[in-house]
Amino acid sequence: MLPMSIGEAYDYEVPDHLGVTMGQFVKVPFGPREVTGVVWGEAVNSKVAANRIKAVQECLPVSPLPAESREFVDWVSHYTMQRPGRVLRMCMNVPEALYPKAPRTGYRRTGAAVDKMTPARRRVLEVLEGRVARTTAEISDIAGVSSSVIKGLADKGVLEPVSLPAEETIPVPDAEHPGFDLSDAQQNAADIFRARVQADDFSALLLEGVTGSGKTEVYFEAIAECLRQGRQALVLLPEIALSSQWLSRFEARFGVKPVEWHSDLGQGNRRRNWRAVIEGEAKVVVGARSALFLPFASLGLVVVDEEHEASFKQDEGVPYNARDMAVVRARIGKFPVILASATPSLETLTNAEMGRYQHIRLASRFGVAVLPAVELVDLKEHRPGAQRWISEPLRLAVEETLKSGQQAMLFLNRRGYAPLTLCDTCGHRLQCPHCSAWLVEHRMLRKLQCHHCGFSSPLPKECPECQDEDSFKACGPGIERLAEEAELLFPDANIAMIASDTLSGPKAAAEFVEAMTEGQINLLIGTQIVAKGYHFPALTLVGVVDADLGLAGGDLRASERTYQLLSQVAGRAGRAEHPGKVILQSYIPEHPVMEALVQQDAAAFFNSERQSRESAAMPPFGRLAALVLSSPDPESVFSFAKNLSRIAPHGDQFLIMGPAPAPLSMIRGRHRYRFLVKTAKNVQIQKLIGQWLKGIKVPSNVRMQIDIDPYNFM
Ligand SMILES: Nc1ncnc2c1ncn2[C@@H]1O[C@H](COP(=O)(O)OP(=O)(O)OP(=O)(O)O)[C@@H](O)[C@H]1O
Numbered sequence: 001m002l003p004m005s006i007g008e009a010y011d012y013e014v015p016d017h018l019g020v021t022m023g024q025f026v027k028v029p030f031g032p033r034e035v036t037g038v039v040w041g042e043a044v045n046s047k048v049a050a051n052r053i054k055a056v057q058e059c060l061p062v063s064p065l066p067a068e069s070r071e072f073v074d075w076v077s078h079y080t081m082q083r084p085g086r087v088l089r090m091c092m093n094v095p096e097a098l099y100p101k102a103p104r105t106g107y108r109r110t111g112a113a114v115d116k117m118t119p120a121r122r123r124v125l126e127v128l129e130g131r132v133a134r135t136t137a138e139i140s141d142i143a144g145v146s147s148s149v150i151k152g153l154a155d156k157g158v159l160e161p162v163s164l165p166a167e168e169t170i171p172v173p174d175a176e177h178p179g180f181d182l183s184d185a186q187q188n189a190a191d192i193f194r195a196r197v198q199a200d201d202f203s204a205l206l207l208e209g210v211t212g213s214g215k216t217e218v219y220f221e222a223i224a225e226c227l228r229q230g231r232q233a234l235v236l237l238p239e240i241a242l243s244s245q246w247l248s249r250f251e252a253r254f255g256v257k258p259v260e261w262h263s264d265l266g267q268g269n270r271r272r273n274w275r276a277v278i279e280g281e282a283k284v285v286v287g288a289r290s291a292l293f294l295p296f297a298s299l300g301l302v303v304v305d306e307e308h309e310a311s312f313k314q315d316e317g318v319p320y321n322a323r324d325m326a327v328v329r330a331r332i333g334k335f336p337v338i339l340a341s342a343t344p345s346l347e348t349l350t351n352a353e354m355g356r357y358q359h360i361r362l363a364s365r366f367g368v369a370v371l372p373a374v375e376l377v378d379l380k381e382h383r384p385g386a387q388r389w390i391s392e393p394l395r396l397a398v399e400e401t402l403k404s405g406q407q408a409m410l411f412l413n414r415r416g417y418a419p420l421t422l423c424d425t426c427g428h429r430l431q432c433p434h435c436s437a438w439l440v441e442h443r444m445l446r447k448l449q450c451h452h453c454g455f456s457s458p459l460p461k462e463c464p465e466c467q468d469e470d471s472f473k474a475c476g477p478g479i480e481r482l483a484e485e486a487e488l489l490f491p492d493a494n495i496a497m498i499a500s501d502t503l504s505g506p507k508a509a510a511e512f513v514e515a516m517t518e519g520q521i522n523l524l525i526g527t528q529i530v531a532k533g534y535h536f537p538a539l540t541l542v543g544v545v546d547a548d549l550g551l552a553g554g555d556l557r558a559s560e561r562t563y564q565l566l567s568q569v570a571g572r573a574g575r576a577e578h579p580g581k582v583i584l585q586s587y588i589p590e591h592p593v594m595e596a597l598v599q600q601d602a603a604a605f606f607n608s609e610r611q612s613r614e615s616a617a618m619p620p621f622g623r624l625a626a627l628v629l630s631s632p633d634p635e636s637v638f639s640f641a642k643n644l645s646r647i648a649p650h651g652d653q654f655l656i657m658g659p660a661p662a663p664l665s666m667i668r669g670r671h672r673y674r675f676l677v678k679t680a681k682n683v684q685i686q687k688l689i690g691q692w693l694k695g696i697k698v699p700s701n702v703r704m705q706i707d708i709d710p711y712n713f714m
């Protein structure tokens with residue numbers, strides 16, 4: 001199999017001297033090029049004439065891709081209707097990891113004296129005190145000298161070269177490293193997990209625990225058991241790059257840091273970690289959704305933390321849901337998968353109810369902490385002033401919290417200064433030239449930005465429509481604007497504003513956590529990025545500035561997502577000895593989502609949500625797939641969509657809706673049309689779509705993306 005978008009595995013001859021095994025990574029000729037592929041199986045009834053079959057050139061010096069990984073690739077390919085090579089590419093996207101690293105050369109002191117001492121030379125000798133050996137790069141890094149200083153000392157015989165192991169070894173987490181004493185409820189859950197890991201068989205477990213109940217500590221015990229069994233464990237976390245608190249807790253429990261996998265890793269670490277996974281040296285990996293495609297030598301447990309998070313769904317490339325695929329991966333590998341959340345998805349809750357997943361609950365917060373009280377502020381009664389968003393009751397609550405020396409947080413899930421900028425004279429709205437979306441003003445960066453394609457431009461001096469000067473007006477708040485208001489209202493507060501574009505990576509995230517923990521910040525203003533996972537003991541007030549924000553639009557999961565997000569953000573309040581309070585500002589306080597949040601009645605909310613989904617035969621009670629067609633040329637995509645529509649099958653078990661212009665009818669200069677396929681639960685939706693599209697030729701300037709179980713309806 002080659003990691004590219006082609007239909008099936010290619011046939012190659014294996015020269016006698018090579019002796020390949022299944023899963024072996026090999027170099028093969030492909031047209032004029034040489035590419036790396038994986039031995040997928042024996043060619044049966046090859047369609048290629050014997051004299052045209054080319055030969056495998058080389059086996060690569062790395063363990064083969066395990067059988068479980070190959071089965072997983074085939075499964076995901078079939079389910080998502082994507083070519084297997086595209087899925088395989090996700091497993092082997094670190095080409096340099098297929099070769100072992102050359103041994104490194106280091107230097108150490110010989111004991112010979114230096115004839116002429118300089119400050120730079122002295123620093124080098126200090127770094128190498130006690131005959132330790134280090135690489136040139138390390139020495140120049142620590143001592144702050146150029147490599148010529150080191151070479152000069154070596155030439156004089158003061159330093160001598162020594163050979164160092166090719167790679168630093170990966171520290172092994174210690175299952176017996178002392179952790180916390182668990183509460184009774186935690187202990188019960190941990191016992192179940194341990195038994196499941198020992199059972200050496202597939203099982204799916206839902207760990208539903210209210211915010212602050214200590215779910216992490218409980219699934220750590222499952223990881224410990226997995227380590228005792230000598231197998232690898234994988235934890236999928238949303239926003240792993242920002243989870244410094246999680247990493248410290250792991251280290252506290254297991255004595256060392258886990259192996260990380262996410263897009264913020266440098267090239268060197270990616271290489272090392274990928275290789276450590278396939279060679280079985282990486283015992284615990286924590287990563288983003290893509291970590292599921294790592295070539296684990298012997299995986300024995302997957303934990304999906306915050307399993308309800310939509311970020312586990314990938315929309316681009318191969319569209320897949322890592323939560324669902326984690327369950328598949330566990331079934332293939334015959335081991336347990338743990339789905340953890342304070343607000344599980346309706347899909348997972350339904351699976352638990354049907355008995356497919358074992359449901360384990362943690363009903364209260366750990367220790368003395370209690371769940372925060374939730375209050376609604378009806379914005380129809382307590383209107384903030386013009387161009388203001390903080391109501392009087394919320395203002396008072398913040399003031400009181402700050403006065404008592406505790407921390408408050410204002411939550412608004414909108415980046416930038418204002419979501420819309422328009423001309424006050426003619427009403428012209430500033431729109432992205434490549435997308436059907438408004439430009440968002442980011443005042444700190446002094447520019448307008450498209451949140452869909454990244455386009456940015458300075459705010460124009462004059463309106464492109466009516467040529468009036470300085471006529472643009474910001475409409476609505478983003479967190480930058482909210483921060484402006486907060487500075488006016490709370491002049492003495494130490495305000496920090498945190499959004500995905502202000503928190504630029506793991507380092508900035510760790511600094512933010514420290515500033516919160518040390519109390520250097522007392523008023524936090526943030527988007528969803530601060531809504532989950534964090535544990536700040538002194539944070540006692542959470543104010544949700546616009547609780548209705550997520551409810552707009554026709555998204556199937558709008559209510560569910562709003563409920564989950566607001567529960568998460570509410571759950572940041574009062575996690576230690578001081579009780580917390582949550583204020584939701586809303587124009588629709590009677591909405592079921594608001595009522596459920598105030599009553600803290602998750603069950604009632606999910607029952608009503610379940611009923612409405614069931615009566616509409618929507619997931620998880622029916623199946624959905626989206627077909628998105630796009631092209632730079634509006635004519636081509638429209639006529640292709642029309643053709644598809646003409647030949648669309650009809651039946652009473654399914655419905656094909658569309659083509660309709662997608663709600664975002666243009667992204668990155670591509671015009672988009674959508675079909676939505678909706679079927680009964682028992683219909684094989686892939687088969688139906690396969691029959692529909694059989695023999696279809698997609699025009700070369702049109703792209704067709706199939707998305708099974710779509711989460712994004714834009
Ligand atoms: N058995 C225990 N002993 C001591 N501290 C604990 C114990 N269990 C949990 N804690 C602490 O309680 C806090 C909350 O736990 P944790 O963050 O795991 O909760 P959670 O269920 O993951 O919450 P959320 O869903 O809100 O992220 C953490 O600081 C954790 O270290």
Ligand SMILES: [Zn+2]
Nearest residue numbers: 432435450453
């Ligand atoms: Zn754009």
